[in-house]
Amino acid sequence: MASTPEQHREWILGEIPLLPIENRAIRDGLGLTLAADVRAVNDLPLWENSAMDGYAVRGEDLDGAAEDAPVFLDIVGEVPAGSAEDPDLPRGTAVRIMTGAPLPTAADTVVRVEDTVSETGARGEWAAERVGIRAVPEPGANVRKQGEDTSAGAVIASAGELLGAQRLAALAAAGVAEVPVRRRPRVAVIATGSELASPGEPLIRGQIPESNSVLLAGLVEAAGADLVSVEVSADDAEAFASRIAGLAGACDVIVTSGGVGPGRHDIVRIALEDEPGVRSVRVAVRPGQPQCVGSLRSGGWIFALPGNPVSAAVSFELFVRPALLRMQGRTRTARLRVPATAEREWRGVTGRLQVLPVRVTETDAGLTCRPAVDPRGVSHAVGGHGSADGYALVGPERGDVAAGETVDVILVDA
Structure with a gap:
């Protein structure tokens, strides 16, 4: 009986070790x-300070101030940002103050420079000796209180x-x-298959350009891990087993693509059969049903993914990415799911989670999505997959999706 994707992922997250x-x-x-x-080591802010460029005053000195009858105060100092000055503030006086500067101890309010008039009668102009206050702000206006954001000793992260x-x-x-x-996980990527040729090489009959190593290397780095090796392996089970043993100590995780099916030349499955910590399972998901995963005797973990490009990408998204995040101690390992409206119908499957690459569009009414690949042949459609910016997740009980219906989507490259 196949495992559900949730069961398989939870087993992985429960077993994979945290990094130092x-x-x-x-x-x-x-x-x-x-x-x-x-x-927090200290309060935020560290001290009472001004939220505006203006004048630090005693609020009680502003009684009666009005637009047509300003209250004039003598200027007795100036406090720029970064200053340690704490000027005296006798009754009937003001101090020029800049945004972020410590509030004089005797002050309780800051009046914006825009709400003042200078000796020349100019509004909003800095005064030299006497400033006229044209409006009475609330007591404590434009003052940032010590610790109002965060207090010392509070958990800030x-x-x-x-x-x-x-x-x-x-x-x-x-x-x-x-x-x-x-620390970041150290990850090696191995794409397997004798049919694979390096990008740009001339192709002979039976060969295809190798792209999975490019795909998986990019996904590994996007998950916050460090790449230590990217390789392509021919279909030689003994050589493959020797290679993964040789990577012991150099990496925490090996991610492979291809060779996990029941075929006679599926070298990854064959090489891992003698690894007691690795389990081979069939997961109720389309694409990406065959999976091999677990701990190696030589050290580290291996995720052996299917070789079809979209199957490998979906498997990475559902199982490898959450594992790499968990190794780093991340509390949240799953992406947010958002609702989107299907622009057109597509055929689905029952009994398995369908993970369909989609193009997502933002409209005035919300998000819409449409298949980026033919839903009838998802796993190998690397060209269409390249244009996808999300995956639609269609539950195993649902089957077909009709135009106008809502589906859950995870955004991966929006």
């Missing part, structure tokens, strides 16, 4: 995954999160200099 933890400087953390919660530019900037602002992360 290392500390990295903030600037070196982009694209890595946090291995532990990180707390959680284990399992991907470190993007925004997250790293927030950590740096909170005083964090280093982050605990899991």
Whole structure:
């Protein structure tokens, strides 16, 4: 009996090991995954500061200010951003202040320069000695309170999160200099098949241009892993077994394509039959039914995928990508699913999850999708697959899809 895609994926995610933890400087953390919660070292903001260019004042000094009757205050100082100055602010005075500058201790409000008039009567112009306030802001207006964003000691990033530019900037602002992360998986890719010729080589009868290594290498790097080797192997089971043994210690994962079926020349399946940690299963999915996966005696894991290009891509999306993310400690390993309206009908299958490459279009009414390949022959349609920017997921109980119906889509290259 075939495993469901969910069962197969959950077995993988439950068995595959996490990678070691290392500390990295903030600037070196982009694209890595946090291995532990990180707390703010300091408050954000560090101190009360101005949210506007204007004048720091005592709110009580502004009583009666109006458009046609400004209240004039003497200017007793200026605080630019980055200044450590804390000027006195006697009653009836103001301090010029710039955005981000620390608020003088005696001030409680900032008046925008646009709401003032200078000694010359010009509106919104910086005053030299006396400034007229034309409007009374709310007490505390235009002031960023200390710690209003984040307080020292608060968790500002959680284990399992991907470190993007925004997250790293927030950590740096909170005083964090280093982050605990899991290193990237080291991955080798091997495309198998005696019929494969390198791109650009003259072809003889029976040969085809090799493209799976290009496909899988790109998918590996897009999943945040490091490529250590990309190779093409002829159909020689003994040589293949020797090669994967030789990769022990050099990589954490080997991803192969081809040779997993029941045929006499399916060398990957043959070579892996003596590996007790590797299981060969049939998964209720179209395309990508035959799968071999597990731990090797020589070290590391292997994902042996079908050789048809779309089957390999779908298998990577459903099983390998989540595993590579889990190894990095990622909390979320599945892509978001979004609803899309089928632009036209297509024939489906029952009893298996159908994963159909689709083109996705954004309209005023939402997303629509249409097949990027002929639904009757998906697995080998590498040309049409190249134009796809997502996969429609049609459940095993559903079968055909009618025009206008809603299907779940995962976006992979939108």
